[in-house]
């Protein structure tokens with residue numbers, strides 16, 4: 001393929017601009033594996049990067065996007081023998097692009113290892129958000145979280161990570177409490193597995209270092225006041241997975257929940273995972289954490305050309321679930 005279309009992000013005259021362009025393989029960033037992209041997705045950081053609302057990218061121009069699913073087209077010569085057979089893969093590598101992309105060979109191992117791989121469109125419906133949700137649950141359970149401990153809370157519930165977390169937790173037998181700022185998301189959240197839905201504005205954030213215990217654990221996508229409040233209200237030996245900062249990067253708490261309640265705050269980073277951990281989490285996504293409501297969470301799909309028009313809603317936090325992007 002001589003050229004292909006890409007949504008490329010440029011910086012110039014103090015402005016960030018994303019535009020569709022026809023580019024060739026030589027325009028792609030360094031990498032040993034070339035993949036043909038079939039599906040992509042959109043998340044909050046994609047919207048920030050493409051609109052310039054957040055300083056996400058370190059260099060320009062760059063093909064925007066995080067998630068992709070597709071097929072391996074070629075490997076660098078020295079790697080061909082070892083890598084032949086790698087197929088569907090899913091990993092955020094920073095540059096999904098129209099039709100083709102190049103990735104580091106180390107990352108290519110993952111697809112081959114994903115023995116029970118779902119179809120390419122379902123891989124994208126799981127997405128980085130699904131992987132992150134599963135990693136969070138895995139890390140909570142490594143530290144003793146279990147359905148019998150009581151209900152866990154999920155904040156940013158109607159977003160990409162929150163929705164998958166609810167779906168997976170409910171499938172594991174947890175009685176999930178979903179916290180959402182959206183009016184009108186109740187039916188959706190109940191349909192994907194929430195046992196109870198609370199309005200974010202209705203939560204009593206508390207002021208004391210320790211408030212009455214309310215939740216057995218939590219998956220937090222917001223940071224700020226909500227995460228602070230969770231540290232005060234998670235029960236004895238409960239765990240909080242700190243995933244996101246959709247509301248704020250701030251956290252104001254004390255050591256009291258840690259030393260008087262044995263609460264643990266577990267940091268989640270979906271990128272820099274050791275291979276063994278990544279494979280373990282994918283194995284769980286294929287088995288006991290298998291999402292049951294992907295069609296509901298990713299209810300719609302858009303064409304590649306419609307991608308820019310979808311960014312404002314992500315920036316505004318008004319999106320429910322996720323959008324599948326059809327590349328080819």
Ligand SMILES: NC(=O)c1ccc[n+]([C@@H]2O[C@H](COP(=O)([O-])OP(=O)(O)OC[C@H]3O[C@@H](n4cnc5c(N)ncnc54)[C@H](OP(=O)(O)O)[C@@H]3O)[C@@H](O)[C@H]2O)c1
Pocket residue numbers: 043044045128129132155156157158159160161162179180181182185200221222242243244245246247268269270271314316317318319320321
């Ligand atoms: N640690 C990691 O490896 C990792 C991986 C993926 C994502 N993340 C981060 O995790 C967070 C969630 O990601 P996502 O993909 O689920 O994002 P998303 O799809 O945009 O969802 C975020 C959700 O948070 C709520 N929200 C948005 N803006 C808010 C605000 N200003 N104040 C309070 N609530 C707000 C909304 O849910 P409700 O309306 O239902 O409240 C929204 O749907 C983001 O900060 C993202 O950058 C981290």
